[in-house]
Amino acid sequence: xxxxxxxxxxxxxxxxxxxxxxxxxxxxxxxxxxxxxxxxxxxxxxxxxxxxxxxxxxxxxxxxxxxxxxxxxxxxxxxxxxxxxxxxxxxxxxxxxxxxxxxxxxxxxxxxxxxxxxxxxxxxxxxxxxxxxxxxxxxxxxxxxxxxxxxxxxxxxxxxxxxxxxxxxxxxxxxxxxxxxxxxxxxxxxxxxxxxxxxxxxxxxxxxxxxxxxxxxxxxxxxxxxxxxxxxxxxxxxxxxxxxxxxxxxxxxxxxxxxxxxxxxxxxxxxxxxxxxxxxxxxxxxxxxxxxxxxxxxxxxxxxxxxxxxxxxxxxxxxxxxxxxx
Ligand code: UT7
Numbered sequence: 001x002x003x004x005x006x007x008x009x010x011x012x013x014x015x016x017x018x019x020x021x022x023x024x025x026x027x028x029x030x031x032x033x034x035x036x037x038x039x040x041x042x043x044x045x046x047x048x049x050x051x052x053x054x055x056x057x058x059x060x061x062x063x064x065x066x067x068x069x070x071x072x073x074x075x076x077x078x079x080x081x082x083x084x085x086x087x088x089x090x091x092x093x094x095x096x097x098x099x100x101x102x103x104x105x106x107x108x109x110x111x112x113x114x115x116x117x118x119x120x121x122x123x124x125x126x127x128x129x130x131x132x133x134x135x136x137x138x139x140x141x142x143x144x145x146x147x148x149x150x151x152x153x154x155x156x157x158x159x160x161x162x163x164x165x166x167x168x169x170x171x172x173x174x175x176x177x178x179x180x181x182x183x184x185x186x187x188x189x190x191x192x193x194x195x196x197x198x199x200x201x202x203x204x205x206x207x208x209x210x211x212x213x214x215x216x217x218x219x220x221x222x223x224x225x226x227x228x229x230x231x232x233x234x235x236x237x238x239x240x241x242x243x244x245x246x247x248x249x250x251x252x253x254x255x256x257x258x259x260x261x262x263x264x265x266x267x268x269x270x271x272x273x274x275x276x277x278x279x280x281x282x283x284x285x286x287x288x289x290x291x292x293x294x295x296x297x298x299x300x301x302x303x304x305x306x307x308x309x310x311x312x313x314x315x316x317x318x319x320x321x322x323x324x325x326x
Contacts, residue, residue, distance in 0.1 A: 003175035004127035004135075006324065008069065008166040010062025011294035012055050013281065014046040018144075020156070029152045039257020043159025043282035046142045051085045053094035055162035056140035059290070060099060063136070067166035074101040074166075075132035078123045079108045080115025080139045080286035082193070082315070083146055095138065104136070112191070113253045113314025114181075115139055115286030116163070117322050120310070121179040123167050135167040139286035146193055148213035157256075158214070159282035163290020174304065174325050180235050181320045187224065191216045191315035225259050228319040230266035233311045236321040244268050248306035248326070249296060253313060254278040254288040263311070275301070285314065302326045 019042040020031035034040055046055065056079055064070070077092045077099075084091035092106035111118040116139035123135040140162035147155040167176075195211025196202040206212070229252060237243060244267045252260050257278055264274045275296050284291060289310050296302055306326040313319040 001128045002130055003170040004124040004167045005170035005175040006165045007168045008063040008065070008067025009164070009290065009294040009297045010059045010066060011161065011163040011291040012058035012062065013161045013291070014044045014050060014055065016045045016047060017042050018045050023156055027152050027155070029156055034156050037258070038157060039278050040157065040282045041279045044161055045144045046160045052081055052083055052140050052142050053085050053091050053098060055142065055160065056091065056095045056138045056164065057098045059140065059162040059164040060095065060136055060138055063164040063166050067168070069134050069166050071099045071101040072103060073134045074099070074104040074136050076123060076126050076135045077101060077104050077106040078119040078135065078137050080111060080119035081108055081141055082110055082112050082115065082285060083141045083143055084108060091140065111314065111318040112316055113255065113283070113285045113288070114312040114316070114318040114320045116289045117179065117310050117312045117320035118181055118318065120176070120322055121181055121320070124176050124179065127167050127169055133169060136164060137167060138162060138164040139288070139290045141285045141287045143283070143285055146212065146214050148210055151213070153218060154214055154216050157283050159284050161281055161284040161287045161291050163287050163294050165290060165293070177323045177325055178236055178239050179320065179322045180232055180239070182232060182318065184317045187317040190220050222256070222259060224317060225255065225313045226262045226266070228313050228317070229259070229263040229311050232319050232321040233263070233267055233309060236309060236323045240323055242307060246307055247273055247309055249273060249275050249301060249308050250311060251275045251289055251292045251296060251308060252311040254281065254292060255283045
């Protein structure tokens with residue numbers, strides 16, 4: 001089977017910064033509470049008139065530029081998102097149009113914070129089977145438009161952004177060595193958006209009940225997240241016959257610094273082996289791993305031959321990992 005490798009990374013963060021101090025002005029919260037419980041100091045907020053597909057296109061352009069790939073060469077676009085421009089059509093189709101990638105097939109993947117790793121798996125398999133030669137995999141979110149700004153339990157946690165990678169066939173050692181995807185639908189109610197789908201179609205009463213906004217039972221999610229992130233990371237290491245010490249970098253979904261520290265401790269990783277930027281962007285759901293990957297890559301933290309592990313957990317529940325030889 002053909003191995004798929006990442007030949008370019010890109011990311012885009014909206015300009016507007018919303019700090020914890022800004023939140024104190026309209027919410028019963030404090031910088032001290034938010035930072036000590038989550039490690040977040042600030043998050044980005046998309047501008048009026050800026051949509052998820054726009055963030056995705058900016059990130060995609062940067063990844064394509066690094067990869068030296070033109071829009072005409074892209075065979076497939078997969079976008080991991082739960083905050084697309086519309087419920088349908090797929091945001092990937094809007095991205096395809098904006099990029100002018102007229103030869104590309106396009107679809108979205110809905111796996112919440114695991115969306116990018118799920119999308120990476122889908123893209124990788126199209127390369128592995130020879131169906132596609134250049135695949136754009138994107139994680140893009142505008143969470144600030146689905147959070148309830150009256151709910152301090154959730155709105156302080158999330159932010160907007162996008163990250164992208166270009167996949168191509170590998171002719172050497174570099175490439176995606178494994179992916180492991182999991183789900184447990186029995187936990188759907190712990191982290192979800194109640195309206196407006198077929199269960200709760202759009203209605204004034206639904207709006208009154210704040211159904212279109214994200215709901216989360218943070219405590220419950222926290223416990224399962226730590227356990228699942230370390231289990232799926234260990235699963236990847238064991239499947240590849242390597243240990244945590246062999247990792248150059250763990251790039252986990254950036255939900256909460258305490259979750260990341262607890263996961264790193266369980267895995268026995270040193271601080272410098274774990275990439276963290278949750279302080280600056282908060283939780284950007286499906287976008288967090290490709291944004292972190294691009295920052296790590298452009299900072300020169302990854303060298304040829306390094307082992308990098310992506311590790312994600314989110315609504316569904318879904319959780320997933322991907323081990324990459326850089
Ligand atoms: O993206 C993947 C999925 N998401 C996650 O992984 C997030 C997982 N969960 C978490 O990160 C944490 O559970 C939170 C950060 C959401 C909450 O931290 P916690 O330590 O679990 O706090 P808590 O929910 O137990 O709340 C403690 C207290 C409550 O007050 P009472 O009831 O004890 O008086 C909350 O009302 O903190 C209060 N609180 C706040 N206070 C000030 C909740 N949010 C805030 C706030 N500012 N923003």
